[in-house]
Amino acid sequence: MSAILPRRRSRRRIAGRVGWNALGLLVFAVMVFPVYWMISTSFKTGQNILRDTPQWFPSPATLANYRDAMDRPYFWDNVKNSVIIVCCVVGISLVLAFLAALALAKFSFYGRGAFIVLIIAVQMVPLNALIIPLYISLSRADQLNKLSGVIVTYLTFVLPFTVWTLRGFVMGVPRELEEAAMVDGSTRLGAFTRILLPLVAPGLVATSIFAFIQAWNEFLIAYVFLNDQEKQTLTVWLASFTTSRGTDWGPLMAGATLTALPVVVFFVLVHRKIAFGLTAGAVRG
Amino acid sequence: MSTGPGGETGFPALTAAAAEAAIPRRRRRVTRHAVARTLAPYALIAPTALAIGAVLGYPLYLLGRLSLQQFGLAELILQEGPWIGFDNYTRLFHDRQFWTVLLRTFVFTFVNVGLTMVLGTLIALLLTRLGSFMRLLLTTGLVLVWATPVVVAVNIFRWMVDFEFGVLNWTLTELHLGDFLNKDWFADPTTGFAVITALIVWGAIPFVTIMLYAGFSQVPEELVEAASIDGANGWRVFRDITFPLLKPLFVILITLSIIWDFQVFNQIWLIRDGEPEEDYWLMSVYSFVEAFRLGEYGFGAAIAVVMVGVMFAATFVYIRQMIRIGETR
Numbered sequence: 001m002s003a004i005l006p007r008r009r010s011r012r013r014i015a016g017r018v019g020w021n022a023l024g025l026l027v028f029a030v031m032v033f034p035v036y037w038m039i040s041t042s043f044k045t046g047q048n049i050l051r052d053t054p055q056w057f058p059s060p061a062t063l064a065n066y067r068d069a070m071d072r073p074y075f076w077d078n079v080k081n082s083v084i085i086v087c088c089v090v091g092i093s094l095v096l097a098f099l100a101a102l103a104l105a106k107f108s109f110y111g112r113g114a115f116i117v118l119i120i121a122v123q124m125v126p127l128n129a130l131i132i133p134l135y136i137s138l139s140r141a142d143q144l145n146k147l148s149g150v151i152v153t154y155l156t157f158v159l160p161f162t163v164w165t166l167r168g169f170v171m172g173v174p175r176e177l178e179e180a181a182m183v184d185g186s187t188r189l190g191a192f193t194r195i196l197l198p199l200v201a202p203g204l205v206a207t208s209i210f211a212f213i214q215a216w217n218e219f220l221i222a223y224v225f226l227n228d229q230e231k232q233t234l235t236v237w238l239a240s241f242t243t244s245r246g247t248d249w250g251p252l253m254a255g256a257t258l259t260a261l262p263v264v265v266f267f268v269l270v271h272r273k274i275a276f277g278l279t280a281g282a283v284r285g
Numbered sequence: 286m287s288t289g290p291g292g293e294t295g296f297p298a299l300t301a302a303a304a305e306a307a308i309p310r311r312r313r314r315v316t317r318h319a320v321a322r323t324l325a326p327y328a329l330i331a332p333t334a335l336a337i338g339a340v341l342g343y344p345l346y347l348l349g350r351l352s353l354q355q356f357g358l359a360e361l362i363l364q365e366g367p368w369i370g371f372d373n374y375t376r377l378f379h380d381r382q383f384w385t386v387l388l389r390t391f392v393f394t395f396v397n398v399g400l401t402m403v404l405g406t407l408i409a410l411l412l413t414r415l416g417s418f419m420r421l422l423l424t425t426g427l428v429l430v431w432a433t434p435v436v437v438a439v440n441i442f443r444w445m446v447d448f449e450f451g452v453l454n455w456t457l458t459e460l461h462l463g464d465f466l467n468k469d470w471f472a473d474p475t476t477g478f479a480v481i482t483a484l485i486v487w488g489a490i491p492f493v494t495i496m497l498y499a500g501f502s503q504v505p506e507e508l509v510e511a512a513s514i515d516g517a518n519g520w521r522v523f524r525d526i527t528f529p530l531l532k533p534l535f536v537i538l539i540t541l542s543i544i545w546d547f548q549v550f551n552q553i554w555l556i557r558d559g560e561p562e563e564d565y566w567l568m569s570v571y572s573f574v575e576a577f578r579l580g581e582y583g584f585g586a587a588i589a590v591v592m593v594g595v596m597f598a599a600t601f602v603y604i605r606q607m608i609r610i611g612e613t614r
Contacts, residue, residue, distance in 0.1 A: 020414040024423050027408055032426045034441045034487065035433060037452060041444065054452045096332045103329035107322070113608075115330055120607045122341055124600050126548035128569040129589035132576045133347035134340075140364060156340035159333055217434035219551050224577065235436040242558055249444050256437040267432035 038260075042066065042253040049250050065254035072251070077230040078237040081147060082216060085233060088151045089215040090208050093158045097207065098200075100159075101166035122160045128220065135224060145227045153221055158211045165210070169203025170196075209266060216263050234259045345593075352590045356583035366583060373587035382563070383571075383588070390547060390568045393478065397546040400486045402539060405493030410523070412498045424495070431491035439555040442484045446470045471557070474564035481552055489545070493538050500531045533606065540603035547596060568592045 041049060042065050043058035069075065104112065134153060135144075143149030173196055181191040222233045229240075238259055241252040352373055354366035377383050408427075412420055433441075446453050454465040471477040504527050512522050528535070550569040553561050561570055568588065576585030597604075 017414075017416060020411065021416055021419045024411055024415045024419045027411065028419075028423045028426045031423075031430050031487070031490070034438070034445060035429055037445060038437070038441045050450050052450075052455075054450075054455050096336065099329040100333040103326035107326040107329075109323070109326040112326070115334065117604075117608055118334070118337065120604055122337055124544060124596055124604060125341060125345065126544070126569070126592060126596055128548045128550045129572065129592045129596075130341070130344045130348060131573065132582055132586050132589060133344035133351060135577075136351070136361065136582065137344055137347060139361070152336075152340055156336050159336060163333060213432070217436065219436050219555075235434060238436055238440060239555065239559070241440075247443070247447075249447070249450075252440055253444065256440050260433055260437045263434060264429060264432040267428060 038253050038256055041249060042257045044250060046250055065250040066258070068248075068251040069255040069258065072237075072240070072255075074229045074232070074237060075255075078232050078234050081226075081231065082233045082235075085147055085151055085154065086212055086215045089154045089158060090211045092151075093155050093162050093211050094204060094208055096155075097159055097162035097166050098204070100163045101170050104163070104167045105170035119160045119163055123164075127157055131220060131224060134221075138225060144225055145231055147226075147231070150221055150225055150233075153225070154215045154218060158214050162207045162211060165207050166200070166203055169200050169206075172203075173199045212266060213263055348586050348589055348593075351583050351586035354583045356581075356586070358580040361580075361582065369583075373584050376584065377587050377591070382566075386566050386568060386571045387591075389566070393482075393549070393567060394543060394546045397482055397485050397489075397549075398539060398542040400482065401489040401493055401542050401546075402535075404486065405490050405538075406497055408490065408494045409497035409501055412494070413501050424498075427491035427494055430487065431495070433488070435488065435551050436555060438484060438488055439552055442480060443556055446480050474562075477565060481549075481556060484552055484556070485546065485549065489542060493542070496534065496538060497531070500534045501527060504530055536603060536606060540600050543599050544596060547599070548592065 040056070040058050043061040043063070044055060045060065045062050045064070048055045048058070100115075103109070104116065138144050138149045138153075141149070143152070177199070178191050178195050181195045182188070186194065217235060218233075219235045223236050223239075226232045226236065238252070238255055241248050241255060351366070353368060353370060354360070355369045355372075356366035360366035408423075412423060415423065445451050448454065448467050448469040453470075454468050457463065457465040470480050508526050509522055512526055517525065548569050549567055550573065553565055553567060553570050554573075557565055566574070569592065572585045572588035572592065574585075575581045575588060
């Protein structure tokens with residue numbers, strides 16, 4: 001009897017496992033389906049897209065939609081704009097946020113509390129509510145229809161979060177490590193570059209991804225502030241597929257795939273690296 | 286990264302405190318360190334503080350100012366509008382449309398945040414029960430959805446619910462759930478908002494799920510085991526152990542969701558091709574249309590001020606909690 005009981009229980013447990021995994025597969029299918037549908041549509045021929053019965057797999061597969069999307073006016077201009085904006089926002093925000101994070105994590109100073117309140121409260125300000133005064137101040141500063149105006153705006157909206165996250169990462173580095181390096185005869189700069197910087201690196205990567213995604217995906221500011229088509233970004237470019245005659249679904253899905261690709265690749269590649277503990281292996285126990 | 290003789294980057298100066306105690310003779314250098322240590326943090330936060338002040342602080346002030354002015358297209362060119370006191374607000378509060386839109390936005394936010402949190406929690410709990418392969422697969426899928434830009438997601442959903450060739454109408458008809466052939470989901474705002482809600486919840490689930498899963502895996506197993514031995518079922522374990530332990534995380538996630546869903550703009554704007562009907566207006570759309578379509582910047586600013594006010598009230602608890610975290614550590 002006592003020998004049978006655990007076996008029975010484990011069989012029940014296995015049955016449960018299978019059930020949960022089946023449910024997991026279903027959830028996976030539902031969540032991923034829209035993305036799959038975009039990619040699959042982008043490879044279909046025009047006839048197979050506009051069919052009464054949907055075609056589940058693209059056959060014959062074609063690259064015509066991609067060619068069509070890339071041949072559209074201003075595609076390459078807009079790719080270039082998106083890349084310039086993202087690079088500037090990520091680079092500048094990382095440097096500024098790292099400096100501020102050092103101040104918050106390593107010093108106690110008068111006004112620290114106020115600065116923290118500012119950083120947190122500012123994240124509550126809805127961007128969509130500020131679009132009117134931003135538009136008016138940028139027009140006064142002659143920054144409308146210029147990439148620089150958009151870069152500065154994105155930068156500010158990314159900064160509070162990056163400061164807050166980096167502060168956590170900097171604090172995660174044990175002080176003993178730096179002190180030990182100094183005792184071992186390292187200079188201050190040495191302790192900084194050899195101890196702090198490598199340990200904070202995952203945090204810098206995580207934060208830069210956040211800034212990257214924010215800047216790449218943003219729509220409203222680019223849509224309102226950049227008037228000329230050659231000045232716009234990829235997310236605004238995507239809206240140009242819908243005309244009064246209807247929507248060109250094939251090329252639109254190809255364009256959407258191209259727009260999502262850099263973010264998705266970047267995100268999925270680095271996502272697991274972020275999960276590594278900050279000081280994994282550096283200090284045990 | 287500059288490290289001057291005084292150590293502007295600061296943190297190594299902390300060790301100077303140790304030196305101070307050990308070598309009292311070098312007092313002069315210590316005072317130099319002390320000065321640098323007092324000034325360094327201000328130098329470090331200055332660029333960020335300036336940027337935030339210029340691009341967030343000033344516009345916020347300007348927003349309040351505009352809402353008290355008669356500010357239309359002519360004033361945009363003149364760069365200054367006449368003061369009209371609270372006229373914009375009086376007009377707003379006497380506008381029936383404002384109350385309709387405000388109520389609609391509240392209901393919309395409530396439904397979206399609720400669905401996001403419930404589904405996100407359920408999927409996170411499911412993740413804890415999956416085998417390692419299935420867990421990796423589902424997590425990867427979630428990350429894929431998370432990374433999908435909103436603008437792209439809107440276009441996918443627009444295509445899926447297309448009245449002629451959309452995959453949704455075909456599937457629902459095939460499942461014998463009724464005749465959905467050539468059904469235009471946006472003809473009726475209720476079904477239209479159902480599509481928009483699906484789009485927003487779909488996009489928001491991954492973040493909530495992954496954060497909660499990370500939280501669940503930090504709940505000590507001994508606690509859960511002890512409760513199970515005492516005869517508690519899954520629901521009791523969640524209610525009495527997991528949820529109370531992770532309450533701060535839930536508060537943060539709910540607050541962030543409220544912030545995001547209360548100011549939804551892109552999804553509505555793009556799914557209606559940049560011309561949303563009045564039945565689809567939420568606060569942000571209302572404000573945007575008044576300002577940029579009708580040229581009533583002052584009136585639009587008043588609507589935005591109300592938005593900011595509601596948002597601060599709704600997120601007050603969260604801000605207080607975050608500040609406490611920031612100060613004690």
